[in-house]
Amino acid sequence: MKINEIKDIINSGGVDGYFTRQYGESAVKIQRARYLSAVEAFAALYGRGDDVSVFSVGGRSEISGNHTDHNRGRVVAAAVDLDIIAVASPRADLTVNVKSEGFPADTVDLSEYTSP
Numbered sequence: 001m002k003i004n005e006i007k008d009i010i011n012s013g014g015v016d017g018y019f020t021r022q023y024g025e026s027a028v029k030i031q032r033a034r035y036l037s038a039v040e041a042f043a044a045l046y047g048r049g050d051d052v053s054v055f056s057v058g059g060r061s062e063i064s065g066n067h068t069d070h071n072r073g074r075v076v077a078a079a080v081d082l083d084i085i086a087v088a089s090p091r092a093d094l095t096v097n098v099k100s101e102g103f104p105a106d107t108v109d110l111s112e113y114t115s116p
Contacts, residue, residue: 003048006039022056022083035085042087045099049089057084 009015010032019031035054042052059082065075094110 001052002050003039003043003052006052006054007036010035010039022058023081038085038087041099041101042089045105046089046097052087052089055086055088057086059083 015035016028016032019028023031039052039054059080061078061080063076063078065073068075096108096110097105098108099105
């Protein structure tokens with residue numbers, strides 16, 4: 001989807017149902033602004049590409065037992081009311097550009113890695 005299409009959907013309330021389910025009705029206006037800001041920041045850095053997607057990943061915190069689950073241990077985890085949003089667009093090469101708000105941009109060339 002194009003940047004302008006995503007912005008139109010957000011501005012017209014097309015994702016308000018999602019925002020309400022994820023963040024609560026009182027946070028819809030804030031989330032609209034947050035998502036629009038991320039989309040605009042992406043466009044300013046990488047252009048307005050034809051194939052742009054927006055993602056949200058919910059937060060989780062391990063209160064106790066971090067990494068013990070790998071060894072058949074127990075973990076006490078809890079969901080938190082925070083998330084990370086990302087705006088992404090595919091590339092034709094093996095380069096990944098990452099820019100997080102408040103941090104410098106980073107570029108990773110996946111062709112440099114030959115094993116995990």
